[in-house]
């Protein structure tokens with residue numbers, strides 16, 4: 001449909017609406033204006049509708065919790081993960097208590113105090129005790145959440161290291177991730193977007209001595225129980241490195257380096273034995289089998305959590321957490337920058 005016919009259609013629709021309103025006004029005048037009056041029956045119907053629709057909404061929340069709750073993330077696979085989960089669980093507990101008390105009362109009262117002939121609303125201006133209660137209780141709840149949250153934040157952002165963390169760079173671009181391991185010196189060589197050329201996809205400065213043993217790969221392997229310090233860069237727009245199973249996320253900003261450290265605690269092989277993960281894999285594979293698709297197995301995943309463009313949804317990478325021996329064996333097979341560039 002071209003623009004002209006759309007405009008004509010909209011104008012005709014508005015004209016029709018205006019005519020319908022006029023007819024309604026005229027018919028109301030003929031009947032002495034009575035059909036605009038709200039009857040006792042209207043109030044009854046509206047009150048009941050409010051109650052049933054509102055309660056339907058509250059019940060639908062319970063049904064959704066039961067049906068989709070089991071799809072939430074399995075146990076955290078990082079050292080700090082349980083602290084994030086603790087904050088999340090307390091927030092959700094408070095939200096749910098308030099929701100399941102306030103919402104049913106709200107819809108019940110809308111029904112109970114619906115318009116009735118001869119009933120007049122009470123003018124209730126002020127009550128100090130009530131105002132104190134609904135100010136102090138939310139203030140206390142917020143204070144607990146904020147103070148606890150800030151504490152968790154500062155321990156996550158300034159971790160105390162017993163051992164030197166492994167430095168790994170995650171390089172984001174529309175729409176994929178590249179990993180750069182810092183090699184035996186555990187120091188990343190200088191890199192810049194201006195040095196990107198041919199096979200040098202993350203712009204490593206080959207003149208920098210620290211870059212010779214760096215390893216650029218498209219696979220993310222992590223050793224279990226070892227702290228990992230991720231450094232994030234972006235080539236084009238703001239991306240966000242999201243590790244849902246490790247309860248971690250950090251923005252990747254063009255022109256800046258951001259970082260986040262965490263310690264994986266459960267290997268990929270171990271998490272595949274987790275009962276929630278097993279059930280989820282079985283359910284997914286039942287759906288895939290019905291469609292004639294291949295069998296899928298669970299993997300930790302790194303996702304982009306900023307809507308960074310058309311293929312943003314597909315900007316992901318598997319993460320393999322393994323024992324230190326397996327990790328070192330894999331890393332030794334990889335080619336360094338000195339060997340490839």
Ligand SMILES: [Cu+2]
Nearest residue numbers: 239304308315
């Ligand atoms: Cu992205």
